[in-house]
Amino acid sequence: MVLQIPVTTQCPNGLQNLVVLSGKLKEKSADPANVVARVETPVDEPRMPGGPAAGKGGTVMEWRQEVERYLGRLERSNHTEATRKNQGKMLERFFRFAWRNSGGKVLGAIQVTAAEVEAYRAHLALEKSPTNGRPYSIATQRHYLDSVRRFYAWLEKEGKVLVSPAEDLELPRNAGKKVGSILSEKEVEKLLGAVDISKPLGIRDRAILEVLYSAGLRVKEVVGLSIYDVDTAAGIVSVRLGKGQKDRVVPLGKPAAHYVSEYLANVRTRYAKKKREATTTLFVTTRGDAANERIVRGVVYKHAKAAGVKASPHTIRRSTATHMLASGASPEIVGSLLGHTSNASLRFYAKLFGPDLKAEHQETHPREKDARGEDEEGRGGEP
Numbered sequence: 001m002v003l004q005i006p007v008t009t010q011c012p013n014g015l016q017n018l019v020v021l022s023g024k025l026k027e028k029s030a031d032p033a034n035v036v037a038r039v040e041t042p043v044d045e046p047r048m049p050g051g052p053a054a055g056k057g058g059t060v061m062e063w064r065q066e067v068e069r070y071l072g073r074l075e076r077s078n079h080t081e082a083t084r085k086n087q088g089k090m091l092e093r094f095f096r097f098a099w100r101n102s103g104g105k106v107l108g109a110i111q112v113t114a115a116e117v118e119a120y121r122a123h124l125a126l127e128k129s130p131t132n133g134r135p136y137s138i139a140t141q142r143h144y145l146d147s148v149r150r151f152y153a154w155l156e157k158e159g160k161v162l163v164s165p166a167e168d169l170e171l172p173r174n175a176g177k178k179v180g181s182i183l184s185e186k187e188v189e190k191l192l193g194a195v196d197i198s199k200p201l202g203i204r205d206r207a208i209l210e211v212l213y214s215a216g217l218r219v220k221e222v223v224g225l226s227i228y229d230v231d232t233a234a235g236i237v238s239v240r241l242g243k244g245q246k247d248r249v250v251p252l253g254k255p256a257a258h259y260v261s262e263y264l265a266n267v268r269t270r271y272a273k274k275k276r277e278a279t280t281t282l283f284v285t286t287r288g289d290a291a292n293e294r295i296v297r298g299v300v301y302k303h304a305k306a307a308g309v310k311a312s313p314h315t316i317r318r319s320t321a322t323h324m325l326a327s328g329a330s331p332e333i334v335g336s337l338l339g340h341t342s343n344a345s346l347r348f349y350a351k352l353f354g355p356d357l358k359a360e361h362q363e364t365h366p367r368e369k370d371a372r373g374e375d376e377e378g379r380g381g382e383p
Contacts (some may be wrong), residue, residue, distance in 0.1 A: 034188045063109045067091050070154055078246060090147040096118055119281045121145060125172065140327045142171045183319040185366045187309045188213060191316075195308035197259075205299045207256070207263040208283055208291075211237070212300070212313055214256035214365065216320035216338050219313045225282040227264065232257040241340070250337050251366055256382060323366050349375060 069303045070086050098106040098116045101123075106112055124141045127373035128134060130214075136144075145166075152164035179298075183191070191196040192209055213221060221239050229238040230252065252260070272278050274288035297313060304311035323336045342351075 013345050042334050061093060063107070066109045066155065066160060067151070070151055072152065082119055084372035087147050087151075090144050091151055093144065094148050096148075097123060108159050109278065112152075112165050112317060117166045120148070121169065121172070138172050145169060145171055145188075155311075181310065181318075182322050183309060183311055183315060185323055187307075188312075188316075188323075190307040190368070191304055191311060194303045200270060203259065203267050204283065205303060206257040208296060208299050209316070210259045211252070212296075212316045213320055214253040215239075215250045218339075219296050220316060221290055222296055223281070223283065223293055226280040227268075227282050228280065229262055230282060232261045232264075235344055241279050247341065248336070248339055251365075259359065302314060320365070327366070 027083075029038065050332050068087065071088055074084050074087060097120050098112055101116060101119055104114060115293075121141075124144055127136055129136055139368055149164070149166040149171075152161065152166045155161045156164045156167075192206065192213075195206040195209065197206050208222065211225075212218060214239050217237075224240060225237065229240065230289045231237075232252065233255065237250050239248050239250060241247065245278055268284060269284075271284050271286055279288070281288045283291040283296070285291055285295060298309055299323045300313050300316065317338065321338060324334050324337075325331065
């Protein structure tokens with residue numbers, strides 16, 4: 001019995017264990033996930049008989065090379081290593097399915113048809129997670145399918161396929177389901193008000209929460225801030241290697257600037273001096289160590305529980321965007337604040353920091369509106 005041997009190879013850029021096939025297929029039960037062997041550069045890779053695949057893209061090595069080029073493109077576009085690894089794994093998963101579903105006929109990128117993509121969509125809807133035995137969530141299904149759609153859109157742009165087989169793919173949707181939870185403005189006020197600012201640790205925690213909500217930062221971006229990245233007088237924050245591995249400068253509202261200033265003046269120096277080697281990280285622990293993501297998440301969960309609301313750092317980030325949009329901020333400006341890049345947002349955000357972003361932040365951010373009201377009352381304006 002002649003058996004086609006699936007061979008897994010280790011590839012850079014996150015593409016691991018992609019299948020290289022050699023020999024002739026005589027047994028459909030052979031699964032690429034079950035046989036692991038080591039080969040040198042294959043010299044007699046099978047090509048698909050007839051059709052366009054016989055001349056270009058008709059080998060598994062071609063598939064592997066195209067995915068490698070795609071991952072390289074993601075790297076040049078400043079996608080993180082984690083993102084590239086995930087994309088590699090998801091594309092590998094799709095290829096394994098296409099190979100099995102076609103009875104071993106699909107061996108190259110251009111041999112995939114719209115029918116194979118649609119079959120994969122149906123497969124994911126019925127598949128159960130090996131982790132918990134439950135069906136994959138809609139979000140997970142969309143994630144897997146979007147990786148295939150993006151890959152083939154790139155192949156079409158590169159001229160490797162005439163039309164993407166995923167062009168008409170409709171991603172599954174949850175009817176009526178919100179894209180993540182959002183806090184109301186009152187719930188945000190409850191969260192901030194739950195912090196006991198009479199204590200040093202409370203001032204630090206309030207500063208963290210204010211920065212999360214004012215600037216719409218991700219947890220990774222908050223813990224990456226240094227004392228040199230925040231200008232409380234100017235009301236700006238420099239985010240280094242933020243979303244998309246890009247730097248950006250974003251507004252810091254007056255309430256946030258106030259608590260960060262108080263933290264720097266009265267709390268951080270007290271904590272930081274406990275360490276022989278001082279850190280420049282903005283937020284530190286009571287022992288003077290740089291605060292990590294676990295610390296920041298803990299701050300949010302602790303005070304959310306005290307306030308009687310459900311919140312995470314990302315919930316706060318989404319709430320920032322939602323509240324500003326509801327108050328009239330343009331989507332492009334909000335995208336700039338959050339670090340989402342697109343042609344539209346770049347027109348508003350041509351420089352690291354532009355007047356439009358600062359002005360709209362002041363006009364539409366709830367905490368900024370509150371601060372304006374206090375200023376007007378202090379000057380004897382109308383309540």
